[in-house]
Amino acid sequence: xxxxxxxxxxxxxxxxxxxxxxxxxxxxxSSAFLTYPIPAFSFRWFSExxxxxxxxxxxxxxxxxxxxxxxxxxxxxxxxxxxLRSRDLYLKNQLRTLFLLPMVVPAVVxxxxxxxxxxxxxxxxxxxxVIVAHSVIALPxxxxxxxxxxxxxxxxxxxxxxxxxASPWRVFRLVTLPLAMPGVLSGAALAFxxxxxxxxxxxxxxxxxxxxxxxxxxxxxxENISPAIASxxxxxxxxxxxxxxxxxxxxxxxxxxxxxxxKAAALAQDTVS
Amino acid sequence: MTDSFMRxxxxxxDYGSVRVVEDLDLTIARGEFVSxxxxxxxxxxTLLMMLAGFESVTAGAITLDGQRLNDVxxxxxxxxxxxxxxALFPHMTIARNVAxxxxxxxxxxxxxATRVKRALDMVQLGxxxxxxxGQLSGGQQQRVxxxxxxxxxxxxxxxxxxxxxxxKQLREQMQLDIRELHHRLGLTIIFVTHDQDEALTMxxxxxxxxxxxIQQCASPRQVYDHPANRFVAEFIGETNLLAGKVSGVDGxxxxxxxxxxxxxQADGAPGFSVGDDALLSLRxxxxxxxxxxxxxxxxxxxxGDVADTIYQGDHLxxxxxTAAGRIIARVPRKAAEWPNGSQVVLSxxxxxxxxxxx
Numbered sequence: 027x028x029x030x031x032x033x034x035x036x037x038x039x040x041x042x043x044x045x046x047x048x049x050x051x052x053x054x055x056s057s058a059f060l061t062y063p064i065p066a067f068s069f070r071w072f073s074e075x076x077x078x079x080x081x082x083x084x085x086x087x088x089x090x091x092x093x094x095x096x097x098x099x100x101x102x103x104x105x106x107x108x109x110l111r112s113r114d115l116y117l118k119n120q121l122r123t124l125f126l127l128p129m130v131v132p133a134v135v136x137x138x139x140x141x142x143x144x145x146x147x148x149x150x151x152x153x154x155x156v157i158v159a160h161s162v163i164a165l166p167x168x169x170x171x172x173x174x175x176x177x178x179x180x181x182x183x184x185x186x187x188x189x190x191x192a193s194p195w196r197v198f199r200l201v202t203l204p205l206a207m208p209g210v211l212s213g214a215a216l217a218f219x220x221x222x223x224x225x226x227x228x229x230x231x232x233x234x235x236x237x238x239x240x241x242x243x244x245x246x247x248x249e250n251i252s253p254a255i256a257s258x259x260x261x262x263x264x265x266x267x268x269x270x271x272x273x274x275x276x277x278x279x280x281x282x283x284x285x286x287x288x289k290a291a292a293l294a295q296d297t298v299s
Numbered sequence: 300m301t302d303s304f305m306r307x308x309x310x311x312x313d314y315g316s317v318r319v320v321e322d323l324d325l326t327i328a329r330g331e332f333v334s335x336x337x338x339x340x341x342x343x344x345t346l347l348m349m350l351a352g353f354e355s356v357t358a359g360a361i362t363l364d365g366q367r368l369n370d371v372x373x374x375x376x377x378x379x380x381x382x383x384x385x386a387l388f389p390h391m392t393i394a395r396n397v398a399x400x401x402x403x404x405x406x407x408x409x410x411x412a413t414r415v416k417r418a419l420d421m422v423q424l425g426x427x428x429x430x431x432x433g434q435l436s437g438g439q440q441q442r443v444x445x446x447x448x449x450x451x452x453x454x455x456x457x458x459x460x461x462x463x464x465x466x467k468q469l470r471e472q473m474q475l476d477i478r479e480l481h482h483r484l485g486l487t488i489i490f491v492t493h494d495q496d497e498a499l500t501m502x503x504x505x506x507x508x509x510x511x512x513i514q515q516c517a518s519p520r521q522v523y524d525h526p527a528n529r530f531v532a533e534f535i536g537e538t539n540l541l542a543g544k545v546s547g548v549d550g551x552x553x554x555x556x557x558x559x560x561x562x563x564q565a566d567g568a569p570g571f572s573v574g575d576d577a578l579l580s581l582r583x584x585x586x587x588x589x590x591x592x593x594x595x596x597x598x599x600x601x602x603g604d605v606a607d608t609i610y611q612g613d614h615l616x617x618x619x620x621t622a623a624g625r626i627i628a629r630v631p632r633k634a635a636e637w638p639n640g641s642q643v644v645l646s647x648x649x650x651x652x653x654x655x656x657x
Contacts, residue, residue, distance in 0.1 A: 185353055186386035188373045189457075190447065191403035200399075204390050 046263065052256040060251045071257040081254065083235075084242035085261070088222060090153065091238055095160040095221035100214040102161065103168025108202075110169070111176050122169075129166040136162065137230030144231055151233025159231045160221040167220060168213035175209020176202070211276040215269045222265060304329040304487065305455065310359035312345050312511075319345045321511040323359070327489070332481050333516075334490045334498035337508030338534070344459060346508075347491050351457055352376050363454060374403075379448030383460040385440040387432035393419070393443050394428035400451040418450040419443075421480070438469045445477070449484070458490045462497065474500050495535050499523065507531050525568070525653055532580040532655060539586075541579040541623045542657065545571045553654040555579050559622035563599045565652030576657050583629035585651035588617065588637065589644045598646040601626070605637045619643060 052060055056068035075081045109115065110122050128136065140159050144150035179202055187197045203210075228241045237245075243258050305327040312320040320342040327333050335343035348354040350361060352373035361368045368376060379400075387396050397418050401411045419425045422442035432440055441461060448456055458477075462470040478501050481488055492498055498505045499519045506516040507530070515527035526532035529540065546562060547554035553567035555577055565579055589595060591602070603621035617628045617637065626645060637643055 180384070180386065182382045182384060182386040183388060185351075185373070186380060186382060186444075186447075187388070187399070188353075189351055189376070189378060189380040190400035191374050191377070191451070192399070193372075193374050196403065201388060 049256050049259055050263070052253050053260040055253050055256070058252070060253050060256060071253045074252075074254050075257050075261070078254070080237075081242065081258065084237050084239045084258075087236055088239040091156050091160060091236070092218050092221040094153075094157045095164055096214050096218040098157060099161040099164035099168050099217040100210060103165045103213055103217070104172050104206075104210055106165070106169050107172035107176055110173060122173075125169045126166045128163045133163070133224075133226035137227045140227065141230040150231060151236065153236055155231045156228060156236045156238075159227045160224055161217075163224065163227065164217035164220040167216035168210075171213035171216060172206060172209045175206040175212075179205045208276050212273050215273045215276070219266055219269050222262060303327075304331075304364060306360075306362045307346070308360045308362070310346070310349065310361060311357045312342070312349060312354065313357045319511050320349075323511070323513060325506060325513060325516060327487065329487055330485045332478075332486075332488045332490065332501060332503045334492055334502040334505045335508060336492055336495060336498040336505050336535075339493060341508035342511040343491050343493075343506075343508045347457055347459055347489060350455075350489065351378055351380050377451075377454050379451070379453040379456040381441070381444050381448050381456070381458040381461040383463045385432070385437070385444045385464075387440055387443055387447070389432050391432075392428065393424065393430050393432065393435070396432065396443060397428075397447045397450050400447065404451060414450055418446040421449070422446045422476075438465055438473065441465065441473065445480075449480070449486070455487045455489060458488065460492055461490075463492075463494075470497070477501060499535075505535075507534060509534070525566075526580060526655060527568070528655055529578060529580075529657065532578075532653070537583055537627070537629075539581045539583065539626045541581065541626075543577060543579065543623075545573055545575040545577050545654075547573060552649060553577070555654060557623045561601065561622070563601075563652065564649040565599070565654050566650055567654030568656075571654065577654050578657050580653045580655055581626070581647060582651070583616070583627045584614075585647050586626070586628040586630075587646045588619075588628060588630060588634070589646060590635075591642045591644055593644065595644065595646050598648060599652070601645045603643060603645060605639055605641050605643055607639060608636065619645060621645070 051064060052062075053071060054067050054069070055064045056066040056070055057064065075085070106125050110118060110125070112118075115121070137159075140155070140162075141150060144155045149155050183205075184197050184201055187201045188194070192200060222238075223240050224238070225240045225244050228236070228238055229244075232238070232241065239258055239262060243255050246252065246255055303326045307323050307325040310320060310323045311318065319340075323342075323346065335346060337343045345354060349356050350368075352368070352371065356369050363376075387393075388399065391399070394415055397415045398411050401414060406414070415428070416425060419428055422445055424439060424442050424446070427435065427439065432443065435443065441464075444461070461477075462473050465473060474497060477488075480486065481501075490498075490501065502519055504516055505519055505522050507514045507522060509530050515522055515531045517525075517527075522531060523535055526535065532538050532540070541555075541557060541563070543555040543557045543563070545553055546556040548571055551566050551569065552564060553571050555563050555565065557563065563579060565581075567577070571577060601621050601623060603619040603626065605617060606620050606625070607618040609616040609618070614632060615630050615634075615636070617630060619626045619628060628645060
């Protein structure tokens with residue numbers, strides 16, 4: 027039984043990561059084709075990415091758009107989560123569903139709608155439109171993540187702060203926000219990752235000047251399959267891994283602090299008694 | 300009530316259509332320790348929350364030192380609040396927790412340091428000032444919470460079942476500590492609890508709550524010996540209630556005739572007249588047991604049969620069936636023991652009974 031479980035788990039993991047394992051080595055091929063076997067190890071396609079103006083632009087665009095999206099979505103999502111926490115908010119659950127809607131609505135539908143709206147407003151194919159579009163689909167992740175963190179903040183701790191003389195703003199700044207910070211950081215990381223690999227909305231609302239890395243890969247795939255795609259994929263995957271690691275650290279830090287605290291408390295107990 | 304430091308005037312609180320506190324009047328003097336005691340849902344915590352400003356007042360007024368509090372936000376009320384779950388700031392050190400109320404008031408840094416140290420020394424935790432709250436035991440955390448609520452010398456200290464989460468031994472120690480701090484610092488303390496022993500141990504006065512109203516507010520001795528009504532008699536301690544009719548009133552002494560015709564004399568609240576229905580509240584530890592042949596004078600007596608004897612370590616609980624119903628007596632271990640089924644005579648002094656309205 028135990029062996030069967032282990033085998034099943036291994037198969038699932040292989041199923042999940044096999045595509046990555048296939049594509050990543052090709053980032054270092056010296057050949058001009060995206061095929062195995064790899065004739066020799068080379069950084070040729072990375073320098074192609076670095077020196078080709080189109081790819082350059084795409085990487086820069088992704089950096090600009092993903093970081094702006096992170097700031098906007100985190101700000102709005104945190105505010106939304108704070109609002110949804112209020113005890114006597116009318117239609118609270120309906121509002122929460124509304125905020126999470128972009129997660130379930132097909133991206134194509136959102137894309138068509140946004141394009142029509144942005145064109146009418148005369149702002150389609152601008153950085154602003156891409157950032158807004160990305161923020162819309164990144165927002166639910168922030169709302170969920172921050173709401174989760176806020177649910178763990180004891181209201182009595184906030185009440186205690188208030189009774190000790192802290193105005194509502196100071197309660198938020200000195201107590202609520204620091205305690206919810208891990209959730210805000212995870213939300214920000216998720217928003218960044220969402221923006222980084224978003225293609226569908228970008229196809230609708232971005233112009234040639236706002237081509238992101240993901241969008242550039244998508245179109246390159248259709249035109250000519252060069253190993254540059256594998257190199258770009260490598261960059262995106264590395265970026266995602268770094269973010270995932272940061273996320274994990276943000277989650278782990280308080281838990282580890284707690285564990286350390288528990289140990290110290292046990293020690294203190296021993297010395298007292 | 301010459302000193303009305305804190306006043307509740309006809310205070311009412313509704314949650315939707317539910318009335319949790321109704322037309323409540325209470326006056327508290329400066330330096331007094333008042334416990335709000337009652338079963339859960341009796342309105343005692345709601346009253347405290349209104350006092351702290353966490354809940355709004357539906358009707359009536361709360362005044363403190365002549366200032367109407369109803370519309371004053373919590374952070375301007377200048378009251379220390381201690382919660383059952385300590386409610387320390389988990390992301391700040393013990394020292395910063397205690398410094399928090401001083402920082403909010405803009406106290407100079409050097410003064411903060413000395414006052415924090417003094418407050419932590421007062422609760423014997425000066426050596427833990429650099430720890431995080433999670434590193435402390437429950438009792439230590441509650442001491443920190445206490446120091447934090449006292450360090451800014453608030454006008455009133457509110458405590459919401461502060462010892463409820465601690466184990467029995469620690470709780471009793473903390474009761475004595477808080478009592479001592481109250482005497483030493485002359486604090487005005489409003490203390491919510493559902494533990495009657497705690498209320499009896501610590502309070503100058505106990506306000507007994509039921510159904511959103513104060514049933515009685517008096518000294519522990521008064522509340523226990525002379526309960527105002529049946530609810531108070533039954534809620535505080537254990538009691539036997541014997542129903543009968545008033546057959547004579549002489550000053551504070553009431554004669555009560557039981558259904559079987561026997562007559563008992565006991566103290567009672569004024570206002571009874573002959574023919575009223577009444578209850579005699581008789582505490583189990585005020586009853587003495589005798590053999591049927593013993594000569595007794597000047598005492599109330601009732602005959603009965605021992606139905607059960609329950610061993611309780613330091614005393615025995617004896618269940619006796621009498622014509623007036625089942626009566627529980629609590630007798631010391633060194634007293635004679637009675638086998639089940641043996642006939643006994645119960646006796647008590649008229650001053651040890653208390654007659655209340657049914």
